[in-house]
Amino acid sequence: DTAVSQTPKYLVTQMGNDKSIKCEQNLGHDTMYWYKQDSKKFLKIMFSYNNKELIINETVPNRFSPKSPDKAHLNLHINSLELGDSAVYFCASSQGRVGGYTFGSGTRLTVV
Amino acid sequence: AQSVSQHNHHVILSEAASLELGCNYSYGGTVNLFWYVQYPGQHLQLLLKYFSGDPLVKGIKGFEAEFIKSKFSFNLRKPSVQWSDTAEYFCAVISQTGANNLFFGTGTRLTVIP
Numbered sequence: 001d002t003a004v005s006q007t008p009k010y011l012v013t014q015m016g017n018d019k020s021i022k023c024e025q026n027l028g029h030d031t032m033y034w035y036k037q038d039s040k041k042f043l044k045i046m047f048s049y050n051n052k053e054l055i056i057n058e059t060v061p062n063r064f065s066p067k068s069p070d071k072a073h074l075n076l077h078i079n080s081l082e083l084g085d086s087a088v089y090f091c092a093s094s095q096g097r098v099g100g101y102t103f104g105s106g107t108r109l110t111v112v
Numbered sequence: 113a114q115s116v117s118q119h120n121h122h123v124i125l126s127e128a129a130s131l132e133l134g135c136n137y138s139y140g141g142t143v144n145l146f147w148y149v150q151y152p153g154q155h156l157q158l159l160l161k162y163f164s165g166d167p168l169v170k171g172i173k174g175f176e177a178e179f180i181k182s183k184f185s186f187n188l189r190k191p192s193v194q195w196s197d198t199a200e201y202f203c204a205v206i207s208q209t210g211a212n213n214l215f216f217g218t219g220t221r222l223t224v225i226p
Contacts, residue, residue: 031212033214040218041150041200041218041219041221042216042218042219043156043202043216043219044216045213045214045215048212048213050212055212056212056213090155090156092214094212094214096212098144098161098163099161100146100148100158100161100214101156101158101214102158103148103155103156103157104155105154105155106155
């Protein structure tokens, strides 16, 4: 059983398209996150959701919108994709602050 | 604002050499500290974590880290590295009371030569 699963694993798309990445966790955690890892491996938080409420929204373009239909899912929708959006996007979940985050396997997005 | 510094960008070691990766953080309050590992092409996995108590914490695969509060440091160590330890290592910090947001350092790439 995969604890945090993301789909798709790879996504290649053209500039201007709209795409979604899905994330599901079966750990019963109360908070889920999206991180972006750039080409230099730097990890930056984009969003987090706690009980369906957005509690952190870093300075990301409003083309990015997280959607959480329930506590176990946090999807990432991206409008009007740009070349600079190419990166690996990781979903994660946590329960409180003690256990750390559990990460998904990542989605490598390439915008051409 | 919180920040995490990993000064070693790329470390190259021969097998059986000892490892120490530096991590310093900047934050005014009490924090929890983590080390994560990312093997090539894979996701992040938790190596070890510190919340309180004994400042020397042991993790998986023979790794350990020491929290030195006076130095705001949480360095990762392993007495004898293996080729399979080749990976990217990330230090991370989260506030115990503020926003539930895990901040990562820039990572250290470790290459172990057989």
